[in-house]
Amino acid sequence: MSTTDTLVAPSAKPSTPEGPAGPGVLQRVLDASWLTIVLAILLALVASSVLIAAANAEVQAAAGYFFSRPADMLGAAWDAIYSAYSALFRGAVFDYEAEGVRRVRPITETMTASVPLILAGLGLAVAFRSGLFNIGAQGQVLMGAAGATFVGITYDLPIVVHVLLSCLAAISVGALWAGIAGFLKARTGANEVIVTIMLNNIAFYLVSFLLTTTLLRQGGTRPISPEVAGTSLMPRMLGLQFRLHWGFVVAILAAVLVWWLMERSVLGFQFRAVGANQRAARTAGIRVNLVFVLVMLVAGGLAGLGGAMQILGTDRTLQASSAGSIGFDAITVALLGRSKPVGTVLAALLFGALRAGSPLMQTSADTPIDIILVIQASIVLLIAAPVLVRELSPLHRAAQLFGYRMKEARA
Amino acid sequence: MSIQTDPVPSRIVDPAAEGTVRARIAWRGPVLYLGTALVALVFFGLLTPSSETTRFMVATRDDMVQIAPFAVPSQATALVLSVLALGLAAWATWLTVQRRRVRTWVPLTFGGLVLLAFLVWVMAGNSNALPLTVLLTGALTLSVPLIFGALSGVLCERSGIINIAIEGQLLGGAFLAVVVASLTDNPYAGLVAAPVAGALVGLVLVMFAVRYWIDQIIVGVVLNVLVIGVTNYLFSTVLTQNPERLNSPPRLPTLPIPVLSEIPVLGPVLFKHSLVVYLMYVAVAVLQVMVFRSRWGLRMRAVGEHPKAADTVGIKVNRTRVINTVLGGAVAGLGGAALVSAGLAFTKELTSGKGYIALAAMILGRWSPKGALAAALLFGFADSLRQVLNNLGSPVPSQFLSMLPYLATIFAVAGLVGRVRPPAAEGIPYTK
Structure with a gap:
């Protein structure tokens, strides 16, 4: 687990691509990582479309007489797949069936959905690069959301101050929650994977409990908090008809900050050194135990801010299920983004698009929302294994006829 | 890790x-x-x-x-x-x-x-009155899936493959067990089918790890998401269309062991269960002996600790890893069958994080079958206590009772176990 910089495990050394004359144009283009990513996404969509077609009632009916009229089944399968993916596109990017400004609403929804994913994913990226496998974003997001909600419903403050204080509360609560795992790791060597998993569950029950007390519920019978005050809401970016809020800019700024922290600051260098080799870092005089705690504080603070954005930007009320699957999606986001800030932002946008588009897919194409998980998982698996993508890709297969050597590709 | x-x-x-x-x-x-x-x-x-x-x-x-x-x-x-x-x-x-x-x-x-x-x-x-036998029986029943999951972890990690995909193996096993048992109307058919699903997840995991050298933790986490996605999807499309035929498994019958089950207190707690619980006893005992006392176990541990040395004396490192991971997946699949052995219908994300708890139990039990059993029993007991106390009414809010197993783990990991040492070559792909 020492490196998450590249998705390939530590001792996997890439074989050198340099032939005697260097790689040719064909070799370079076909081995480019952007091509792998595009192909991985396409292959994942193809794999998922098998499931979409297989579960479709009309396809199943037509499969009954497949050998007498095969075209029926293929046609039904195409219809099912096309309607599912076109609905996904209309829900996530551009709705060509809508009128006026509503046509661009989907892309703003994608951006809105990606905000908590960017922030939580950045937190995990920092932890992964420092060699800490933090599975606890779920709990940190929820605790952050609870912190923001508490300030949002309890205090009566002027407009800008209230937002800032709510976010600050979320950052500190999330950081403290993650800090428990960092502290225990530093002091007792407790494995952070176990502790963060346990803290996720504890956070869920703790917030469930707090929602039954006056601290968060403040009246009412259902375990749900009242709406946060209007002064603590994140202001909308593009007017009231779009849900996109300034949290998106905050998330991008956070990505820049994380880039600076990890690539340009002394602290970030120490983080990466610990991630690369703990023993060497200790020998070099880095206080590894302190780094564990600091990394978890940073990761938890970012995840907590993500939770705050979910409440202050979109949900407005807190429930025990408010974190949804943000924390677990954020793990895949950070892995897909190869634990780099830019990659994380792009991966979060992709996952945000899938999240934003799936409801329309469910209602208009009758494809259950759960297919999104299959798409997400396949994309990450394939991107992690570029060699497999090249083996599966017809493009690379065909190129072998023109002298492309798959064996020499970078792993 | x-x-x-x-x-x-x-x-x-x-x-x-x-x-x-x-x-x-x-x-x-x-x-x-x-x-x-x-x-x-x-x-x-x-x-x-x-x-x-x-x-x-x-x-x-x-x-x-x-x-x-x-x-x-x-x-x-x-x-x-x-x-x-x-x-x-x-x-x-x-x-x-x-x-x-x-x-x-x-x-x-x-x-x-x-x-x-x-x-x-x-x-x-x-x-x-606090029903002690009910409490203990519940503890055992609830811990069976965790024990199988943790044993799966021991099998994989002792040979150097990190198995985060226990959750997916449990879930896949449970899904296939429910569907096959419902289709055949025979609970034992489900028990046979479940390991196949688990082994399949294990096979994907180890192929990505051994053949493509991808970080095993990543593959594991992603495989969990994939299995959740596929089972959720099949549940909401296929199973809900025809629940009577596909999602109503019969219950695995209780087979009290003669004589032993009549011992007061201990008998009903330990020897009045379905086949899957007895399988668990056998699995723990056999693995405890095999891992530490057999040639097979020695080779497996050698591959997990120092693959180069193992290779030097002629042990096929990657083949051992593949076999162990597939076997481990099958064991975890059996745990999935145990999860639904009471005739439960399948629901979305039925396992709800039990695979991760099993992973924690394995680490808490220091990568040994015996320790995994003890740690999983601890979780099962805490879970059973929550259920019993919720029924009887208690001064402690139910949310805190639900937290108990997780709090107990943190205390155990931080206070008593401390630094544990995983197999040395864990997570590192082997290349000559």
Whole structure:
């Protein structure tokens, strides 16, 4: 687990691509990582479309007489797949069936959905690069959301101050929650994977409990908090008809900050050194135990801010299920983004698009929302294994006829 | 799962170095023991009203041997129990100061005493009697899937493959068990099918790890998401269309073992279960012996600790890993079948994180079948306690009872286990 910089495990050394004359144009283009990513996404969509077609009632009916009229089944399968993916596109990017400004609403929804994913994913990226496998974003997001909600419903403050204080509360609560795992790791060597998993569950029950007390519920019978005050809401970016809020800019700024922290600051260098080799870092005089705690504080603070954005930007009320699957999606986001800030932002946008588009897919194409998980998982698996993508890709297969050597590709 | 390297072992002192260099005393254990004992004394002992009684019930109505429910005075019992615990804590502290080893039975007995004190306190003045056999039977039943999951982890990780995909293996096993058992109307068919699903997930995991050298933790996490996605999708499309035919599995019948199941208290708790529980007994016993006492186990551990050395003496490293991971997946699949053995219908994300708990149990049990069994039983007990106390009513809010297993794990991991050492080559792909 020492490196998450590249998705390939530590001792996997890439074989050198340099032939005697260097790689040719064909070799370079076909081995480019952007091509792998595009192909991985396409292959994942193809794999998922098998499931979409297989579960479709009309396809199943037509499969009954497949050998007498095969075209029926293929046609039904195409219809099912096309309607599912076109609905996904209309829900996530551009709705060509809508009128006026509503046509661009989907892309703003994608951006809105990606905000908590960017922030939580950045937190995990920092932890992964420092060699800490933090599975606890779920709990940190929820605790952050609870912190923001508490300030949002309890205090009566002027407009800008209230937002800032709510976010600050979320950052500190999330950081403290993650800090428990960092502290225990530093002091007792407790494995952070176990502790963060346990803290996720504890956070869920703790917030469930707090929602039954006056601290968060403040009246009412259902375990749900009242709406946060209007002064603590994140202001909308593009007017009231779009849900996109300034949290998106905050998330991008956070990505820049994380880039600076990890690539340009002394602290970030120490983080990466610990991630690369703990023993060497200790020998070099880095206080590894302190780094564990600091990394978890940073990761938890970012995840907590993500939770705050979910409440202050979109949900407005807190429930025990408010974190949804943000924390677990954020793990895949950070892995897909190869634990780099830019990659994380792009991966979060992709996952945000899938999240934003799936409801329309469910209602208009009758494809259950759960297919999104299959798409997400396949994309990450394939991107992690570029060699497999090249083996599966017809493009690379065909190129072998023109002298492309798959064996020499970078792993 | 990152490898901990602490040059100073905390409790063991090299006898040769005695008098010259002395290891630091690890104060973590004593502090935890004394603190817990004091909390037990004050909370459970002194704060219990002296007039209340706590009632226990040790037999259910259909047991062979009938034992009447009995009552004990709450405060006196809790006081005696927590004073005993305090004594044990003092003794453990003395041992630590003397730099002598604290044996395993000390934390176990200590935990038992504090737990009993807690039960006496929580049930004080409750008109219902605490059904001890129900509590223990529930603990065993609830821990069976975790035990299988943890055993799967032991099999994979001892050979050097990190198995985070236990969750997916459990879920896949449960799904296939439900569907096959419903289709054939035979619960044993489900029990046979479940390992196939688990093994399949294991196969994907190990292929990505061995063939494409991808970080095993990533593959594991992603495979969990994939299995959740596929089962959710199939559930909401195929299973909901035809629930009578596809999602109504028969219950695995209870097979009481003759004679043994008639022992009072222990009999119904241990020997009145379905086949899958007996399979678990066999699996733990066989693996405990095989992993540490057989040629196969030695080779597996060699591959997990030092693959190069293993390869040098002719052990096929990657083949061992593939076989072990597939086998481990099958074992976890069996755990999935255990999860639905009571004739449960499949629901979305049925496992709800049990695979991760099983992973924690394996680490807590230090990568041994015996330890995994103990740790998984701890989780099962906490879960069973929550259910029983929720039914009987207790002064503790139910959310805190639900937190118990997780809190107990953190205490155990941070306080008692501390730095654990995973197999040295874990997670590193082997290349010649």
